[in-house]
Amino acid sequence: MNSSPPYRAVSMTDTSEPAEPVIGRRAVLIATGATAATLAVAATAHDAPTTVNTADTAPVAAAAVCTLTKEMTEGPYYLDGALVRSDITESKPGIPLKLALTVVNSACTVIPKALVEIWHADALGEYSGYVGSNGHNESDDGTFLRGGVLTNSSGVANITTIYPGWYRGRCIHIHVKVHTGVTLTSDGSFTGGTELHTGQLFFAETVTTKVAAISPYSTNTVTRTTLSQDSIYDGGGAASGLLTLTALGSSTSSGYTGTLTLGVDES
Template sequence: MSEDQKHRRDMSRRRVLVVGGGAVVAAGIGAGVVTTASAGSDSGSAAATATAAEGCYRLTSETTEGPYYIDADKIRKDITEGKEGIPLTVRLKVIDAESCKPLKGVAVDIWHCDALGIYSGYESLSTGGGGGGMPPGGGEPPTGAPPTDAPTGTPPTGEPPAGGGGGGGGGHEEPTDDTRYLRGTQLTGNNGVVEFTTVFPGWYRGRCVHIHTKVHVGGTMTSSGYEGGNTCHTGQLFFAEEAVLASAEVAPYSTSTTERTTLDQDTIYPGNGAEGGLLTLKYKKKGRIASGAVATLTMGVDPEATHTGRDG
């Protein structure tokens, strides 16, 4: 890409239409306004303090891949595999950050821990959320209490905690088992949208609640899954504190005794709202996260870029 092209791309990302103090963009999921300040807001309404801000003309932040990525081999919408937890629909729209046009036929991966902090494929390495039992791999039973609005954990340094519970930084780990729950891949449709059926993630020591994601372009579908092409985006999706606190009152999350790291403490979350991966969350029943939620985000990517998330 020439210097002139780079300049035009940089200028185009800055173009937003400011209306009433918020940024209204040309592309989005449906006609709704994405709220970044209240990702835990109730269904049917946006919080009065929220600002309208979606990722059009703006690249979604790249983050580390984490140690627990497994190459896409399960093209599916429902990734729960019977895992317990608050029902969660994750609806992501992928657009070209320069043109704002939806990207059709690109592969989107998501993967995350279960309600008690365990990653499939790495059950023996995950310290998990305790729940009063023995952690995977042995050791002493965890002590502590479910999270409150005051964090009890120590802010992470970007590396996974010693003894497991990774997912933030550090080098890639090879899978230790054959489980693959809460992992899956979908191809975007004409509107650039994919939708996953999953459960609300739990937490583990050293990281806030999050979901990992990758976007692959230029590959092909085979009998084994999506192969080839290029990874143009590696990021993480985040939840507002109020939603995490609400989830902590619902079983099995309420049994967790693991120290919690808040969104503000987390060193992976870039602190820039929707552009950094902060999801908009709407409860299916007003005021009741236990009934389920829908999480949405528009991700602006550069389809010509390479971002594997393995460079730290």
């Protein structure tokens, strides 16, 4: 394993994340839906979940409902100094994943220029900066599959990555933070601002099962923890970070879009 960059020290022996999903109580709202207008209308709705009639699409709510929820653990693999960029793949092999994450406040009004930062494992379950923790010998620059982007005028952060792999003890997931008031730096990173939310994004098993059967995911010999077996995901659907996944093409290898609206309390 190559030497990690000079980031905050974290234990290299911890190959799984803490079982306790709560790191604090903060008013955080998470809801499905493509627009803030939909969110506002749906704030008083209580429709039962339905399924979108699109091939390889995960179950989603018919109407978005702003829901107070707990934050998820940051986990042991966070690194300070993430690059601000819309494409974090760095040529890592895997099935394409295009994230569209909308950030709204407690009034379901979109928040432009919020920095949405994500990090996740590659197809073999390795995190940049910690390669070897899942038993594979790869090159490690400390930056692959890490980064963030500012939300646009519609409050949407568009990030291109790959479908994550898995490691021992955890289901497939993506870590996410939301910051406001950051300053972009000349080295392509950011500084300052206020961290409003730390959470995780999750994937429906109907899609993950198909992804896991395709190379390079199929070469990951670690036993995969399913969504229902995971110690962090609590079964709360979109309110707990479950993405809406929609196929980009006719085959699994074509990839998916992943959408979710993250609502944060700015007070």
